Amino acid sequence: MEDKDRLVAVKTLCDIDEKKSYSNIKLNYYFKKYDLSPVDRAFSTEILYGTIRWRLRIDYVISRFAKNGINKISPWVLNSIRIAIYQIFFMDRVPDFAAVDRSVEIVKQKEPRAASFTNAVLRNILRNKDIFNSINVKDKYKRLSIEYSHPEWFVKKFINELGEEFTIELMKKNNTPSELTARVNTLKISKEDLVKIFESKGIEVQNGRLHESIIFNGYSNIEKSYEFNNGYFIIQDEASMLSSKILNPMPSERIIDMCSAPGGKTTHMAQLMTNKGEILAFDIYEHKLKLINENAKKLGIDIIKTQLRDATLYYEDLKDSADKVLVDAPCSGLGLIRKKPEIRWNINENSIIELSKVQKAIINNAAKYVKQKGTLLYSTCTITKEENENIIYDFLKNNKNFDLIDICDYIPKEFKNDDCKKGFLKLYPNINNCDGFFIAKFERKW
Numbered sequence: 001m002e003d004k005d006r007l008v009a010v011k012t013l014c015d016i017d018e019k020k021s022y023s024n025i026k027l028n029y030y031f032k033k034y035d036l037s038p039v040d041r042a043f044s045t046e047i048l049y050g051t052i053r054w055r056l057r058i059d060y061v062i063s064r065f066a067k068n069g070i071n072k073i074s075p076w077v078l079n080s081i082r083i084a085i086y087q088i089f090f091m092d093r094v095p096d097f098a099a100v101d102r103s104v105e106i107v108k109q110k111e112p113r114a115a116s117f118t119n120a121v122l123r124n125i126l127r128n129k130d131i132f133n134s135i136n137v138k139d140k141y142k143r144l145s146i147e148y149s150h151p152e153w154f155v156k157k158f159i160n161e162l163g164e165e166f167t168i169e170l171m172k173k174n175n176t177p178s179e180l181t182a183r184v185n186t187l188k189i190s191k192e193d194l195v196k197i198f199e200s201k202g203i204e205v206q207n208g209r210l211h212e213s214i215i216f217n218g219y220s221n222i223e224k225s226y227e228f229n230n231g232y233f234i235i236q237d238e239a240s241m242l243s244s245k246i247l248n249p250m251p252s253e254r255i256i257d258m259c260s261a262p263g264g265k266t267t268h269m270a271q272l273m274t275n276k277g278e279i280l281a282f283d284i285y286e287h288k289l290k291l292i293n294e295n296a297k298k299l300g301i302d303i304i305k306t307q308l309r310d311a312t313l314y315y316e317d318l319k320d321s322a323d324k325v326l327v328d329a330p331c332s333g334l335g336l337i338r339k340k341p342e343i344r345w346n347i348n349e350n351s352i353i354e355l356s357k358v359q360k361a362i363i364n365n366a367a368k369y370v371k372q373k374g375t376l377l378y379s380t381c382t383i384t385k386e387e388n389e390n391i392i393y394d395f396l397k398n399n400k401n402f403d404l405i406d407i408c409d410y411i412p413k414e415f416k417n418d419d420c421k422k423g424f425l426k427l428y429p430n431i432n433n434c435d436g437f438f439i440a441k442f443e444r445k446w
């Protein structure tokens with residue numbers, strides 16, 4: 001079959017819309033099914049993520065040419081049109097006619113009667129290319145929402161909380177792909193030795209901003225490498241690494257990780273503990289616990305004990321039992337929009353409220369497992385107040401035996417701001433060039 005790369009992008013987009021599939025999982029599934037070459041995979045990936053990122057802006061253009069409105073267009077046809085528009089406006093190397101013709105061909109495969117409509121809409125857009133840059137909407141929030149392709153509630157919420165200039169910078173950054181960052185597994189190899197191996201293989205890596213972090217320069221197949229499969233490194237963002245570093249687990253301590261899968265932080269803590277001590281790692285999904293065990297095995301770690309537990313429930317057997325407890329809570333993930341651009345379309349203000357209830361339940365249980373003078377760390381990969389500041393201040397109100405503690409010593413200058421003295425750190429992609437993240441550390445006083 002011809003042009004499998006674009007077909008894969010359309011199929012993945014339809015699965016995301018209709019079955020709420022995860023983009024990365026579906027994309028990999030279709031890569032294998034259609035046996036795509038590395039070059040085709042890169043092309044599909046660019047079209048897919050670009051189209052998801054710019055969906056609202058693209059749909060605005062379509063809506064100006066589709067007489068009966070965008071809602072009347074079937075997902076197959078709509079997504080075929082969307083990918084063509086992405087190529088026309090964002091990919092200089094693709095000739096306009098190729099973008100149009102290929103999408104018309106894809107439409108023909110499933111809905112031949114819609115081919116002439118697709119052709120007409122796309123050719124009309126080509127004749128009126130200026131429209132992409134003339135967003136004819138008076139309302140400021142709506143206009144910014146279209147211009148930067150983020151939901152309107154997101155624009156309003158963050159302009160109210162962080163100001164217009166900051167929110168625009170945040171959205172601009174969210175629309176750029178992130179670097180591929182990895183954590184060197186110092187239990188198996190030093191950073192210097194791993195970098196030397198990569199250099200000898202012509203794989204470009206840069207030193208990261210943390211002792212154990214490195215950054216790959218555009219190498220997309222790194223997870224197929226011998227070094228990855230032998231556990232010399234794991235893919236992880238620096239913001240996520242900071243969470244374990246700030247908790248500062250020590251060899252021979254007993255740690256509880258309340259929400260641990262797939263084990264990025266659990267295995268990092270084990271690494272910081274030089275694989276000595278004990279980590280109880282919980283998750284609510286059995287299949288996700290398997291991922292932790294697989295990761296730990298690959299990384300040469302044997303101090304992690306995975307257990308199927310619901311962190312919103314209280315377990316008497318764990319009372320006062322841990323030196324340190326990590327709550328890396330399930331959250332809206334709005335700090336990860338660069339890596340998972342669809343998050344912005346799947347989350348709304350109600351889901352944030354629902355998640356904050358789960359987060360409250362988890363942190364309050366976690367506190368009961370901390371020994372006297374022990375520590376509790378709360379983190380999320382999101383930037384909403386509801387899931388971060390509100391949670392920790394509510395927690396302090398209900399747990400008078402805990403205090404926030406200064407975390408400045410653990411934070412390199414590129415990530416630091418004055419809040420570290422108060423005991424927390426909020427990271428933004430546009431400021432810190434990492435995932436959006438929140439970390440707060442408490443000590444149990446009595």
Ligand SMILES: C[S@@+](CC[C@H](N)C(=O)[O-])C[C@H]1O[C@@H](n2cnc3c(N)ncnc32)[C@H](O)[C@@H]1O
Pocket residue numbers: 240258259260261262263264265266282283284285288309310311312328329330331
């Ligand atoms: C942010 S992720 C954790 C990421 C992990 N700490 C890491 O660094 O790789 C949140 C995890 O919480 C799990 N989870 C959601 N609800 C839970 C619950 N009630 N109890 C325990 N785990 C839960 C999810 O399955 C998910 O794996």
